[in-house]
Amino acid sequence: MFYLYDEYPFSILDIAHLLRLTxxxxxxxxxxxxxxxxxxxxxxxxxxxxxDVWRCNRCGKSGHMFELYAQxxxxxxxxxxxxxxDLLADGKTVEGVPTRxxxxxxxxxxxxxxxxxxxxxxxxxxxxxxxRAMLDMLTLTPAHxxxxxxxxxxxxxxxxxxxxxxxxxxxxRHTIPHRLMGRGFxxxxxxxxFVDKHGKWTANFTTWTSGILVPSRSIDGLICGAQIRLDKxxxxxxxxxxxxxxxxxxxxxxxxxxxxxSGSPVNLIGDRYARxxxxxxxxxxxxxxxxxxxxxxxxxxxxNNLSGLEDVFxxxxxxxxxxxxxxxxxxxxxxxxxxxxxxxxxxxxxRCGMQxxxxxxxxxxxGIDDWQLAIRKNxxxxxxxxxxxxxxxxxxxxxxxxxxxxxxxxxxxxxxxxLQEYLGLNEAEYAAFQAGEEALKQVLLPQRRRQEFRxxxxxxxxxxxxxxxxxxxxxxxxxxxxxxxxxxYRLVCSGALTVPAGQExxxxxxxxxxxYNDDFPPGYTGRSVAPxxxxxLYDEQSRKYFYTDQDGKFVPVRFSPALVQNRVSGxx
Numbered sequence: 034m035f036y037l038y039d040e041y042p043f044s045i046l047d048i049a050h051l052l053r054l055t056x057x058x059x060x061x062x063x064x065x066x067x068x069x070x071x072x073x074x075x076x077x078x079x080x081x082x083x084x085d086v087w088r089c090n091r092c093g094k095s096g097h098m099f100e101l102y103a104q105x106x107x108x109x110x111x112x113x114x115x116x117x118x119d120l121l122a123d124g125k126t127v128e129g130v131p132t133r134x135x136x137x138x139x140x141x142x143x144x145x146x147x148x149x150x151x152x153x154x155x156x157x158x159x160x161x162x163x164x165r166a167m168l169d170m171l172t173l174t175p176a177h178x179x180x181x182x183x184x185x186x187x188x189x190x191x192x193x194x195x196x197x198x199x200x201x202x203x204x205x206r207h208t209i210p211h212r213l214m215g216r217g218f219x220x221x222x223x224x225x226x227f228v229d230k231h232g233k234w235t236a237n238f239t240t241w242t243s244g245i246l247v248p249s250r251s252i253d254g255l256i257c258g259a260q261i262r263l264d265k266x267x268x269x270x271x272x273x274x275x276x277x278x279x280x281x282x283x284x285x286x287x288x289x290x291x292x293x294x295s296g297s298p299v300n301l302i303g304d305r306y307a308r309x310x311x312x313x314x315x316x317x318x319x320x321x322x323x324x325x326x327x328x329x330x331x332x333x334x335x336x337n338n339l340s341g342l343e344d345v346f347x348x349x350x351x352x353x354x355x356x357x358x359x360x361x362x363x364x365x366x367x368x369x370x371x372x373x374x375x376x377x378x379x380x381x382x383x384r385c386g387m388q389x390x391x392x393x394x395x396x397x398x399x400g401i402d403d404w405q406l407a408i409r410k411n412x413x414x415x416x417x418x419x420x421x422x423x424x425x426x427x428x429x430x431x432x433x434x435x436x437x438x439x440x441x442x443x444x445x446x447x448x449x450x451x452l453q454e455y456l457g458l459n460e461a462e463y464a465a466f467q468a469g470e471e472a473l474k475q476v477l478l479p480q481r482r483r484q485e486f487r488x489x490x491x492x493x494x495x496x497x498x499x500x501x502x503x504x505x506x507x508x509x510x511x512x513x514x515x516x517x518x519x520x521x522y523r524l525v526c527s528g529a530l531t532v533p534a535g536q537e538x539x540x541x542x543x544x545x546x547x548x549y550n551d552d553f554p555p556g557y558t559g560r561s562v563a564p565x566x567x568x569x570l571y572d573e574q575s576r577k578y579f580y581t582d583q584d585g586k587f588v589p590v591r592f593s594p595a596l597v598q599n600r601v602s603g604x605x
Contacts, residue, residue: 043121045085045098051120052105054078060288069105070094071370092370093337093377152291155222161255163218164248167209167236168256171198177245185317186406191324195302197317198246200238200261210234224258224296227289237286241265246284247317249300249332252345258295259284260316260334281315297338299345303329309356310349311392311401312378318402322360325405336361336374339381346385357382360392360401366493367502395551396503396563408551420457426481427544428531432470482534484541487569488526488549489519490559492598497521503564505583506590517567517580519596525559542568542579542587567592 049056049066057076058065068078068089077091088095096104103113155163173181173192177199181187187195201209210220211234220226220234229235244263248256266278286292300316307329313319319332333339346357359378365371375391382389398404421438424430435456442455453463465472491502499521501508509517530548532541546562548554562568566581567590578592 041118043117044082045080045087045101046082047121048098048102048117049080051117052102062288068092068094090335090338093339093374150291151287152222152293154293155219157251157253157255157257159219160223160257163213163220163223164256164259165196166213166216166218168196168198168246168248170209170212171201171246173197173245174199181245185321185402186409187321187324195320195324196248196256197320200243200246201236203238203240206236206238207233209236209238221291222293224293225284225286227286227292229290237284237289237292241267242282245317247320249298249316250302251298252301252305252348254301254305257298262317281317297334297340299341300332301329301345302332305329305349306352306354308354309358310354311358311360313360313401314362318400321402322400322405325402325409330360336365336371337377339374339377342378343381343385346381346387350386355387357387357389358392359389362399363394363396363503364399366396366498367500367504367508369498372496372498393560395561397550397561411551420455422457422462422477425477426531426533428481432474432477435466435473436470480534481531483529484532484536485529485571486527486541486545487524487571487594488545488559488562489517489522489567489569489592489594489597490525491521491565492523499565501565505564506580506588509565509580516591516593517565517578519593520598522567523598524594526557538570538577538579539587541570543585546581546585569594 046064049064052069054066054069055075056064056066062081062083064080064082065076066078066080067075068091071077071089071092078087078089080087085098086096087098087101094104099110099113099117102108102117103110106113106116108116154160177197178189178192181192181197187197210226213220214234225237227235227237242261242263243265244261247260247262249258249260251257260281260283262281263279266280267282268278283295283297285295287294300319301310302316302320302323303310310329310331311322312331312333313322314333314336316332319330322328323330331342331345333342357378359375361371361375361378365375379389379391392401394401394404395407398407419427419429421430421435424434425432438456439452442452453460456463456466458466462473462476465476491497491499493499493502500512501514526549530541530544532544536544545568549557549559549562551561553559562581564581564583568579568581568587569592570577570579578590579587580590582588
């Protein structure tokens with residue numbers, strides 16, 4: 034029997050069941066399953082039950098239902114069609130299908146869902162008017178404001194500029210659309226609004242979706258939708274305890290009666306006519322980064338979620354943009370999927386007539402917003418000075434600095450502490466200070482020593498993707514290594530520091546990591562010391578190696594420096 038494409042007696046849901054894909058989330062017109070291409074990425078593959086197409090929001094793979102079956106079974110599409118017709122047209126089963134745990138309810142088998150009626154999407158200007166009016170009705174809770182102040186570095190003026198709001202109480206789900214319509218605004222066709230079972234217009238706010246509402250803007254400056262940064266990330270049942278869960282969801286009603294989907298719009302914050310525009314992931318990240326460094330930012334909703342980006346690039350090029358700066362998170366060096374997304378951005382920019390370059394930063398910070406916020410905090414702390422003794426024992430000043438600091442103390446209008454405490458000296462040391470420089474030298478010099486070290490970092494110069502790059506030792510083990518693979522490393526620094534004589538190894542390692550952070554010594558061309566780096570402490574008797582782990586920890590490891598790419602920078 035010959036079938037037209039839209040007349041096949043089975044759907045993509047039947048194929049998913051046949052392939053034993055695990056369903057994680059169900060909507061009226063689509064389901065989310067574990068992506069068989071990403072493997073560990075739970076619930077990232079969307080199956081559109083209306084169009085019988087699929088797409089992974091993580092790795093970017095997509096296609097129609099026959100391509101899904103063909104790729105997983107190693108068949109040509111034409112072969113896949115014939116095999117599926119043979120298998121599913123008469124309700125047969127197949128042996129030898131890739132083994133996967135299934136959570137698909139038996140009632141779904143062979144059932145094509147009937148989609149709910151959707152509202153025609155409103156005009157962009159109407160969506161903008163309604164969203165702005167709704168945001169004006171909402172406030173920001175003290176807890177959310179404190180988070181945006183302390184954790185995100187935003188001022189009240191910047192919060193208002195970005196129009197960040199707290200999601201309202203579930204009790205207001207009917208009140209909000211009622212008030213909007215009463216003031217002449219449109220809710221039909223606006224993402225986030227739908228008609229409930231009682232026939233009432235409703236805003237899609239629930240108790241489990243509470244969080245910060247983050248507007249998304251088109252390149253014309255119109256609010257086209259909003260994301261919710263969830264207070265409590267959503268985790269699937271049986272998820273790995275280390276898994277963060279879903280932190281962001283769209284204020285959307287694609288599965289609701291008379292609702293409207295938000296899509297995944299490209300967001301722009303800043304001057305659309307800027308010659309240089311940065312691109313990152315997530316509207317909140319883009320907004321924070323814009324406020325911190327005063328640059329124009331585009332944001333996408335995933336490294337491979339590039340839908341609509343080419344059209345935006347072409348419009349920006351026509352209005353004068355010359356350079357796109359790719360500023361995706363640092364996991365682009367360890368995650369092949371993110372790396373592919375970064376490369377696609379580069380190719381799209383070139384195709385649209387613009388240049389593109391990649392931005393790198395201190396890998397201790399995942400996102401550009403985290404990095405810039407850390408720089409700001411460090412500048413604030415510059416005024417907090419170490420006491421003289423602490424500086425001297427760490428090799429950061431000479432003995433003569435004691436008398437410079439003493440003069441500073443003497444000239445200070447507010448002498449809240451005595452000079453001894455101000456210098457950080459005990460009674461014997463303070464007596465030596467009063468006796469002169471030679472006496473102080475005799476007391477303090479024996480309290481410090483020379484520590485020789487080397488820094489080894491993964492070689493990412495050719496754009497390599499290394500699974501454990503900038504990650505902890507657990508990630509290295511999971512990548513199949515029992516020790517850091519020396520062949521993947523290069524020697525970036527061989528030097529020495531002055532450290533307190535009785536200092537523990539971890540303290541010496543932390544001092545090295547602090548010294549080689551953002552403010553590098555002259556001649557150093559390596560990166561900031563970060564997870565996955567190997568530090569070597571050595572003297573005439575021994576050599577010891579430490580893997581830089583997460584949270585400022587250092588783990589002793591075996592290492593083979595003879596296999597390292599022997600390039601040295603930053604002799605100190």
